[in-house]
Amino acid sequence: MICPKCQSSNVNTQIINEVTLKTAHHSIIWWLLIGWWWVPVKWIFFTVPALIFKLFGHKKQRAVNRQKTMCVCQQCGYSWRIR
Ligand SMILES: [Zn+2]
Structure with missing residues (x-):
């Protein structure tokens, strides 16, 4: 070397x-293509199931x-x- x-x-x-x-973390490209619509959709459709998953100790990260x-x-x- x-x-x-x-x-x-x-x-x-x-x-x-x-x-x-x-x-x-997500890249800027991810936010431009997916993040801006995916995050609100995810919030509406997945927040309640995610809260249930959290109760059972499901870890996303x-x-x-x-x-x-x-x-x-x-x-x-x-x-x-x-x-
Ligand atoms: Zn040197």
Whole structure:
């Protein structure tokens, strides 16, 4: 591994574990195409069933584990991400 900033090979790699909630965020495209009509429809048709589901402990959100690899240059301190 070579630092893209100073071309040094003195680079540390580390794996970072990132936990995100899958339903926590939607993209702007999603909101433009689906969100503006889907959310009110969902509210009308699914709020009551969802409340019943909540009573039985049904969980809508799911935790997603994502691992990303970060490189840190020991020479200049520059850090970047590899996929
Ligand atoms: Zn560097």
